[in-house]
Amino acid sequence: MRAPDPPRDLPVVDLPAGTLAIADLHLDPASAEHARPFVDFAARARGAPALLVLGDFFDAWVGIAHAELPGAAATVAACADLAREGTAVHVLHGNRDFLLDAKFERLTGARVHPRGMLTTLAGGERCLWIHGDELCTRDHAYQRLRRVLRSGPVRGVSRVLPLPVGRAVARRLRGASVQAVAAKLPEEKSIQASAADRWCREVGAPRVVCGHAHEYRDEALDGGGRLTVLGAFGGDRDLAVVGADGGLEFRSAAAHR
Numbered sequence: 001m002r003a004p005d006p007p008r009d010l011p012v013v014d015l016p017a018g019t020l021a022i023a024d025l026h027l028d029p030a031s032a033e034h035a036r037p038f039v040d041f042a043a044r045a046r047g048a049p050a051l052l053v054l055g056d057f058f059d060a061w062v063g064i065a066h067a068e069l070p071g072a073a074a075t076v077a078a079c080a081d082l083a084r085e086g087t088a089v090h091v092l093h094g095n096r097d098f099l100l101d102a103k104f105e106r107l108t109g110a111r112v113h114p115r116g117m118l119t120t121l122a123g124g125e126r127c128l129w130i131h132g133d134e135l136c137t138r139d140h141a142y143q144r145l146r147r148v149l150r151s152g153p154v155r156g157v158s159r160v161l162p163l164p165v166g167r168a169v170a171r172r173l174r175g176a177s178v179q180a181v182a183a184k185l186p187e188e189k190s191i192q193a194s195a196a197d198r199w200c201r202e203v204g205a206p207r208v209v210c211g212h213a214h215e216y217r218d219e220a221l222d223g224g225g226r227l228t229v230l231g232a233f234g235g236d237r238d239l240a241v242v243g244a245d246g247g248l249e250f251r252s253a254a255a256h257r
């Protein structure tokens, strides 16, 4: 089975020093309490030039009807506050919230990038930012499912789902991934360094940063590039900060002031 190729036409964005990136919040749209750590973080992120959310912002998102639930509403409001005050908010699709769309963009002022983004850091280095499930190339069943779930028909149906149906679907999805944040991927389902190496070479970026695996990891790739996996939000080294020299520093989002 063929592993996904890197997209040819990724958006290219300049990321100034002070830019922040987080991943894998897995927020429950129904729970305002669950949204609180992000809402608090967003308040402390004020003044950052940009905030990247590298996918799985929400544990389930089956369409815009979700935005009315208390947890999603609080999250949307926090994003909108940041955007209004001048922080560029960029949201990548994860494997659990790949239906975030233009309506979400209008509500939040964020930009949604379904397949990732390429950036130029302050020092001039190019960096590829993706969710990370694209690189789980040994998990063939998952890659097949991924193609179906992200296909046009599935996306079309989800847009017209009434809220109760959407919530029922979301409950089923959540049931399948209880404690997703605590769970780590077994080796055969994990992010493959060889895939990261290929993507770096094909997009011409010496570094790739992603989430999805929920555990911080940083390693040199055979082709000279570098792979960094962010910890899941709330975990160890769950925040990337673009430094003054354009380098990336990995820290704790909870300790960010």
Ligand SMILES: [Mn+2]
Pocket: 055, 056, 094, 095, 096, 131, 133, 211, 212, 213
């Ligand atoms: Mn994921």
